[in-house]
Amino acid sequence: MNDETLKRIRARIDGIDDQILALINERAAAAAEVAGAKQAAGESVDFYRPAREAEVLRRLRDANPGPLNDGDVTRLFREIMSSCLALQRPLTVAFLGPEGTFTQEAALKHFGHSVDSRPMDNIDAVFREVESGEAAYGVVPVENSTEGMVTHTLDRLPSSPLQIVGEVEMPVVHSLATRAADVAGIQRVYSHSQGLAQCRSWLDRHLPAVDRIPVASTAEAARLASLDDSAAAIASEAAAERYELPILQAAMQDGSRNATRFLVLGRESPEPTGEDKTSLVIARENRPGGLAGLLAPLARYGLNMTRLESRPSPEGMWEYVFFVDLLGHAEDPDLKRALGEMQKLASLLKVLGSYPRSVV
Numbered sequence: 001m002n003d004e005t006l007k008r009i010r011a012r013i014d015g016i017d018d019q020i021l022a023l024i025n026e027r028a029a030a031a032a033e034v035a036g037a038k039q040a041a042g043e044s045v046d047f048y049r050p051a052r053e054a055e056v057l058r059r060l061r062d063a064n065p066g067p068l069n070d071g072d073v074t075r076l077f078r079e080i081m082s083s084c085l086a087l088q089r090p091l092t093v094a095f096l097g098p099e100g101t102f103t104q105e106a107a108l109k110h111f112g113h114s115v116d117s118r119p120m121d122n123i124d125a126v127f128r129e130v131e132s133g134e135a136a137y138g139v140v141p142v143e144n145s146t147e148g149m150v151t152h153t154l155d156r157l158p159s160s161p162l163q164i165v166g167e168v169e170m171p172v173v174h175s176l177a178t179r180a181a182d183v184a185g186i187q188r189v190y191s192h193s194q195g196l197a198q199c200r201s202w203l204d205r206h207l208p209a210v211d212r213i214p215v216a217s218t219a220e221a222a223r224l225a226s227l228d229d230s231a232a233a234i235a236s237e238a239a240a241e242r243y244e245l246p247i248l249q250a251a252m253q254d255g256s257r258n259a260t261r262f263l264v265l266g267r268e269s270p271e272p273t274g275e276d277k278t279s280l281v282i283a284r285e286n287r288p289g290g291l292a293g294l295l296a297p298l299a300r301y302g303l304n305m306t307r308l309e310s311r312p313s314p315e316g317m318w319e320y321v322f323f324v325d326l327l328g329h330a331e332d333p334d335l336k337r338a339l340g341e342m343q344k345l346a347s348l349l350k351v352l353g354s355y356p357r358s359v360v
Contacts, residue, residue, distance in 0.1 A: 166264035
């Protein structure tokens with residue numbers, strides 16, 4: 001390629017960038033006009049609307065002609081929407097900390113980087129921060145594809161007035177981060193217990209005699225490893241970067257399809273979008289066929305149950321409650337009828353939230 005051709009292409013790119021900049025600012029001004037029109041009409045201004053955001057991202061993803069992949073498109077537009085929203089009112093989002101955890105990555109993936117993200121010490125603290133109104137939303141982990149459910153989150157949901165307003169699905173990529181020059185210099189490995197479990201096979205092969213020390217989070221593991229040249233952390237690339245830890249081995253997790261699902265907590269369920277999920281907690285008297293009978297209306301109305309998980313009930317020994325995920329919104333006619341029939345049979349039925357399904 002000669003210099004003239006290269007200059008011509010770069011000039012064209014500069015022109016496109018100028019157009020993009022003008023259009024982004026035009027979009028921000030239009031978003032502000034919507035808020036202003038609502039305020040002038042005396043309407044409640046919902047600066048962040050999960051259903052609307054999900055619809056926008058799905059429309060753009062489906063309309064994407066390439067060469068950018070769908071994930072890049074949704075990520076770019078989420079950041080644009082996040083910046084536009086911050087001009088009107090920055091969102092405060094609590095997450096299971098400290099900074100650098102996968103939960104923070106999930107929060108930023110869902111809300112974009114133009115939010116006030118607040119790390120909390122534990123899952124209870126995330127719930128309390130949103131329940132008190134100190135944060136508008138919270139993000140907590142709920143299940144991992146290899147290690148199963150996060151029981152603390154499940155146990156907290158039934159007693160909370162909060163609603164599930166969204167979900168985030170993220171691939172979990174663990175890296176071995178250390179100041180040691182090679183594996184021979186590593187004497188101990190820090191990580192969250194799930195991080196250690198998700199990398200068990202790699203550790204068994206390469207570091208079988210090294211101490212494995214569980215800590216509160218993968219970010220805390222990176223912090224500890226940064227203080228000890230003979231230690232390593234199993235953590236995300238973001239956590240390793242935050243604590244200036246070189247990555248000795250990337251993508252060390254067992255299996256290539258390891259993913260974690262996170263819940264977004266808020267105070268009101270979003271309106272239906274047509275691609276929704278509903279989460280319930282249910283219980284019935286412990287008798288033969290009790291659960292089957294309670295779930296029968298779902299089959300009768302052709303509803304798709306994607307998750308059924310049991311947890312001990314706080315009401316008594318050997319009593320259980322069941323967490324159910326369904327495709328559809330609680331306001332959809334068939335699901336609404338099914339829930340009405342289930343309510344008559346259940347000793348407990350609580351809708352934990354109806355929310356847009358994750359937009360990858």
